[in-house]
Amino acid sequence: MGNRIYLVGLCIGLWVSACRSSEPIAPGAEPVRLSIPENFPPPLPDDDNPLTRQGIELGRRLFYDTRLSANNKVACATCHQQALAFSDGVALSAAGVSGTALLRHAPALLHLAWAGNGLFWDGGSTNLESQAFAPLTAHDEMGQDLYLLEEKLRADPYYPEQFRSAFGQEIASGLVVKALAQFQRTLISANSRYDRYVRNEPGGWMTASERQGLALVRQKCQGCHAGALFTDNLFHNNGLDSAFENRAHDQVYLGRYRISYREEDLGAYRTPTLRNVMLTAPYMHDGRFGTMAEVLDHYDKQVKHSPSLDRLLSTPGNRPGIRLTADEKKYITAFLHTLTDEAFVKEESFGRPPGP
Amino acid sequence: MNTVMKQIFFPLLAAAFVLSGCKNDEVKADRLPGQLNLSFDARVNDADFALNTDFRIGSATYRFDRLRYWVSNVALVDDEGQEYRVPGSYYLIEETSPVPVQDGAFVYPAKKREEVSIQQLPAGTYRKIKFSIGVDPKYNDNLSLQAGELSQLNGMTNISWMWHTSYIFTSVGGTLTEATAGKKISAETGLNTNYRSVEFDLPDPLSISSGNTGASVAFRLDVAKILEGLDLNATPTIGAGQAAAMSQLAGNYTRAISLVNGK
Numbered sequence: 001m002g003n004r005i006y007l008v009g010l011c012i013g014l015w016v017s018a019c020r021s022s023e024p025i026a027p028g029a030e031p032v033r034l035s036i037p038e039n040f041p042p043p044l045p046d047d048d049n050p051l052t053r054q055g056i057e058l059g060r061r062l063f064y065d066t067r068l069s070a071n072n073k074v075a076c077a078t079c080h081q082q083a084l085a086f087s088d089g090v091a092l093s094a095a096g097v098s099g100t101a102l103l104r105h106a107p108a109l110l111h112l113a114w115a116g117n118g119l120f121w122d123g124g125s126t127n128l129e130s131q132a133f134a135p136l137t138a139h140d141e142m143g144q145d146l147y148l149l150e151e152k153l154r155a156d157p158y159y160p161e162q163f164r165s166a167f168g169q170e171i172a173s174g175l176v177v178k179a180l181a182q183f184q185r186t187l188i189s190a191n192s193r194y195d196r197y198v199r200n201e202p203g204g205w206m207t208a209s210e211r212q213g214l215a216l217v218r219q220k221c222q223g224c225h226a227g228a229l230f231t232d233n234l235f236h237n238n239g240l241d242s243a244f245e246n247r248a249h250d251q252v253y254l255g256r257y258r259i260s261y262r263e264e265d266l267g268a269y270r271t272p273t274l275r276n277v278m279l280t281a282p283y284m285h286d287g288r289f290g291t292m293a294e295v296l297d298h299y300d301k302q303v304k305h306s307p308s309l310d311r312l313l314s315t316p317g318n319r320p321g322i323r324l325t326a327d328e329k330k331y332i333t334a335f336l337h338t339l340t341d342e343a344f345v346k347e348e349s350f351g352r353p354p355g356p
Numbered sequence: 357m358n359t360v361m362k363q364i365f366f367p368l369l370a371a372a373f374v375l376s377g378c379k380n381d382e383v384k385a386d387r388l389p390g391q392l393n394l395s396f397d398a399r400v401n402d403a404d405f406a407l408n409t410d411f412r413i414g415s416a417t418y419r420f421d422r423l424r425y426w427v428s429n430v431a432l433v434d435d436e437g438q439e440y441r442v443p444g445s446y447y448l449i450e451e452t453s454p455v456p457v458q459d460g461a462f463v464y465p466a467k468k469r470e471e472v473s474i475q476q477l478p479a480g481t482y483r484k485i486k487f488s489i490g491v492d493p494k495y496n497d498n499l500s501l502q503a504g505e506l507s508q509l510n511g512m513t514n515i516s517w518m519w520h521t522s523y524i525f526t527s528v529g530g531t532l533t534e535a536t537a538g539k540k541i542s543a544e545t546g547l548n549t550n551y552r553s554v555e556f557d558l559p560d561p562l563s564i565s566s567g568n569t570g571a572s573v574a575f576r577l578d579v580a581k582i583l584e585g586l587d588l589n590a591t592p593t594i595g596a597g598q599a600a601a602m603s604q605l606a607g608n609y610t611r612a613i614s615l616v617n618g619k
Contacts, residue, residue: 048501129498130498130500133513133518134515134518134519137518138515145461145462173509174499177499250519251597258519259520
């Protein structure tokens with residue numbers, strides 16, 4: 001009798017999985033649900049790459065493994081360092097295998113489980129999985145031959161078994177990027193002092209200046225840095241340049257235009273989150289501003305007009321930008337510090353895994 | 357029911373459940389599957405297509421070094437109007453010189469492949485065949501999903517295309533001599549908007565049964581028709597930045613493919 005119930009259960013399980021459009025979880029792999037803080041929106045569904053304990057663990061190991069690069073010296077973590085909210089602290093890194101400067105700034109990695117409007121500064125990559133192929137293979141990043149990558153991983157004592165337990169399959173480059181994406185989707189920062197403040201938790205205090213800063217951000221910045229995630233995940237030309245004529249390097253200097261070919265997207269780049277922003281200098285898609293003071297001065301005084309300038313920044317009849325007094329800049333900066341999440345940058349499960 | 361019967365009956369029930377899970381892919385229990393061969397013969401007008409050979413098309417002379425395209429999502433419609441979709445049907449049809457992959461980090465070897473063998477096709481009488489040129493949005497939007505011959509390793513992705521998250525759907529290139537000698541040309545399609553489908557009524561009903569491995573459908577792809585209406589002398593590279601030309605090119609593939617016979 002016990003057998004029968006088990007088998008009927010199995011039938012239904014198999015039937016359901018045969019017709020579901022999402023990818024099945026490998027037998028034995030343990031499904032993981034992200035724990036979402038109450039002040040956050042629900043994350044995107046992960047049907048194409050369901051999170052499992054084994055997949056996340058594999059992704060974490062791969063993220064820190066320098067063998068993912070051609071010279072075995074560059075890991076994802078080289079340019080995405082936990083202490084800096086998974087950014088790298090330099091404008092245009094030359095840490096890639098070619099030793100030459102990148103064309104864009106390495107973004108901070110957090111809240112990728114909500115990044116549903118494309119990855120990269122121009123949103124060209126449709127999802128986190130596909131995105132990973134670019135840094136893995138680009139000559140100035142990891143420059144890794146994907147055939148060779150599979151060979152390197154197969155020769156390792158840990159990986160073959162871990163790929164089987166995470167995906168029920170042998171090592172393949174498609175699974176490498178899936179595992180990396182699983183780990184990255186766990187990078188959630190929700191324990192800043194601001195979070196404890198909005199959730200009325202212990203330690204959730206804010207000074208008067210910080211509260212004024214919060215009010216200013218909600219009033220003047222949330223056109224783009226919206227909601228609990230402090231980003232609208234959209235693309236804006238925020239007036240860094242007045243002309244977009246350099247079409248070199250596959251039009252990398254043209255912003256989202258390179259992907260959409262729409263004039264209004266010239267010079268438009270993805271809105272980065274303000275969370276942990278005091279850890280992620282320098283700023284902008286090319287890291288041109290070294291400090292938050294420079295960023296605020298830009299919005300106050302240096303926004304450049306162009307036909308594609310975001311209308312949120314244009315003030316008809318006046319100089320474009322967001323007028324800010326010295327005091328307002330001080331308050332905003334004070335508030336931005338409350339978005340720094342010490343627990344996030346010290347969280348052990350996000351760090352370099354123990355072992356070889 | 358005795359124990360032995362239970363041991364046999366329930367796994368069978370389980371198998372039946374699994375097989376019936378997706379209605380359109382149903383295998384009729386009394387008919388065993390058979391094989392179907394597809395061929396795609398590349399031509400330039402009436403001549404056989406070949407690499408590194410001069411072809412006169414219109415007022416220009418072309419010398420090709422590659423012709424590559426995805427044939428995907430093959431489906432057959434039987435005499436009852438039931439559609440059978442061939443699972444994992446992503447086939448790279450090609451005649452190519454070596455392809456540098458990842459900025460030349462490694463090389464995909466020279467290759468000619470014009471035939472596809474579909475196994476496990478449910479027995480039946482089929483009257484129509486459908487397929488697409490390119491990769492459907494589900495797989496094109498997520499390069500980590502593996503099906504059929506889709507891979508990052510065969511030179512049908514590259515850094516430029518990865519910026520857009522798209523496979524290269526079709527690629528033809530070489531040199532063009534018109535006003536100037538030996539101008540490099542490269543005409544590619546990709547992006548979801550350029551995914552195209554075709555369907556053909558089979559002139560004679562195609563009978564598939566087990567043990568019969570000779571069933572085949574032959575197509576012809578005319579490269580002259582692929583290039584129709586495009587000015588590669590003025591625009592020698594067709595890529596994501598040439599949206600109108602790319603759309604024209606994608607449409608041209610559907611008109612360049614014709615059914616020769618099915619037997």
